[in-house]
Amino acid sequence: MTQPRILAFDIFGTVVDWHGSIVQEVQALYPQVDANAFALAWRAGYQPAMQRVRSGELGWTRIDELHRLILDELLPRFGLAHLAEADRVHLNRVWHRLNAWPDVVAGLQRLKTRHTITSLSNGNIGLLTNMAKRAGLPWDCILSAEVFRAYKPDAATYLGVAQVFDVSPSEVMLCAAHHDDLAAARACGLQTAYIERPLEFGAQHIKDVSPQPGNDLHARDMGHLAELLGC
């Protein structure tokens, strides 16, 4: 295995705990709502919303706007149709306020001593920057679908990382908690590392994190990834 020069990280679920963070905020703001169901429903709207962009039905639209479209559809189903515009704006920005998994900051600090670490997320640049500033994520660079104007798993995103850093695809390693993301990166020639996040969908829906063939590395968390890469 050649050491990758660039480590590109998926964000939602891999680096930050979207489910736990949204549950926490919704419970605090709207205690009458089933926060677990609300978080799951919001996230479930994510792929279909991006598909409307990928298919060309919508022009280029950032995740902030897609999250808002989904939210507006969701609120009546959870008895929150009355929410004022300012409350909707605030709630939608919860995606900028997601908490990192506890192992992330220390793990990234170790990894960045020997690698260039960047996000590669479908989240927009402003969202990723606000999130990183709040959570202390020490990125060397913030790359987003917004830079490439294409959503993962479009090859333009994975190959775009290699082009930005003027390296071959095999010198980039995608680190993600999702096998479909990793498979698409692998098809572009990137190395891949799977990160276990059994609690991504909450304690009521434990995710299967068994190893699948094809990934170069399989790590329990970011500290373990640093260990596997000799950092």
Next chain:
Amino acid sequence: MTQPRILAFDIFGTVVDWHGSIVQEVQALYPQVDANAFALAWRAGYQPAMQRVRSGELGWTRIDELHRLILDELLPRFGLAHLAEADRVHLNRVWHRLNAWPDVVAGLQRLKTRHTITSLSNGNIGLLTNMAKRAGLPWDCILSAEVFRAYKPDAATYLGVAQVFDVSPSEVMLCAAHHDDLAAARACGLQTAYIERPLEFGAQHIKDVSPQPGNDLHARDMGHLAELLGC
């Protein structure tokens, strides 16, 4: 004056000492060359090269490639026509290895406690990331002409910063050592801070850094800028 939320920094000359860094490397590598003249000539090719992109004569071309085009024209004039490809590649990457002015790292650390700090440079993302990693520049975000596919002073770059962070142009402050860059930002509604860099072109060509009307702030260096912004 409203406090700006986002501080966007010009890089070449404002944050890093391109002249001194290139002189140092060229002197070490090719002692027979007039390193001061070499550095000035390389930089003098920069605006005309970008103009070829702005005018449409060249399609979108990154600064790394533009620097290389200029370099290849320059080498014979300085008796370096014999340089092999690997040496040209290495020399061209000097722009990734520029040193920060001595006040920069501490100043940016102060500024980032109360503001989001981002680059806004015509340099490409990979160049800016490598530079930041080497020089310890603590950016919250790396924005580049490469993100907007337009070179400063195109309005798309200045307005692009506001759009990325979903703020009004007046909530962004461009910080730069060049009055033309600041004037173009001001025309887009941004706030502006001039940073004195009398040695940008070397000690033999002291730059006039007198205040000009129109800028919101005029700072001796990054520490002074932090002081002016109450950080």
